[in-house]
Amino acid sequence: MLISNMELIPGKRVTEHLGLVQGSSVRAKHVGRDIMAGLKNIFGGELKGYTELLQESRDEAMDRMQQQAQAVGANAILNIRFSTSSVAQGAAEIYVYGTAVILE
């Protein structure tokens, strides 16, 4: 499965559009991480736990999007976009969406 944030792939033709596919994931870290993050809020610096958390949930969201695209029979997802929002303290929602297409 080809996943790209390009709108078209040079040298390849889109034979069929299959519409929007999407994946989302909401995750929280265990309390220990939150306490560490609270400490970091005093000293400043990178919150490695949260960086990791968001990376993981982004992978999961992309996985779900990919499954959806497979279900409709696409072989590529083009023009994908990421979006993040915080739904509660210490939890984040990651949303990925793109266009499922069939490339020749």
Added chain:
Amino acid sequence: MGDILIFLTLLALGYGFGQYAEKKHYRSLIEREQILNGLPAIASRIPPADVFYDQQLVIGNVVISVDYFKRFLAALRNLFGGRVTSYETLLDRARREALLRMKEQAQSMGAKLVFNVKYETSSISKGRKNAIGSVEILAYGTALIPPRNG
């Protein structure tokens, strides 16, 4: 009395560690940016059409937080208005770090160019008393990798 002492201690700790961490981060940013200068990242949406490249999605993200002292400065700024420099440097650092991580990923794949770069910003510790504490920056783009056989 005790409250004031705790507050002052936090302020001093934040100032000391925060300044140190920021200086160190800027040094490492400049160093790594120089190394990766040969790999341009551009925001153009149309890829160069003459050569056929392999293309691959690359992503870099970072969550970074301000220290207590800077948050205090920002709160003061909220009274008087004006540029909140302490948050400006935070976002500047985060953006550059995210872009660098994306470029590092692209370089490990042997890419020559990253195009269609997009940034995405969000604050992840909303709902707390002091609204913005930490920001997440995500940078993503398409890496163009020249074919192996040249």
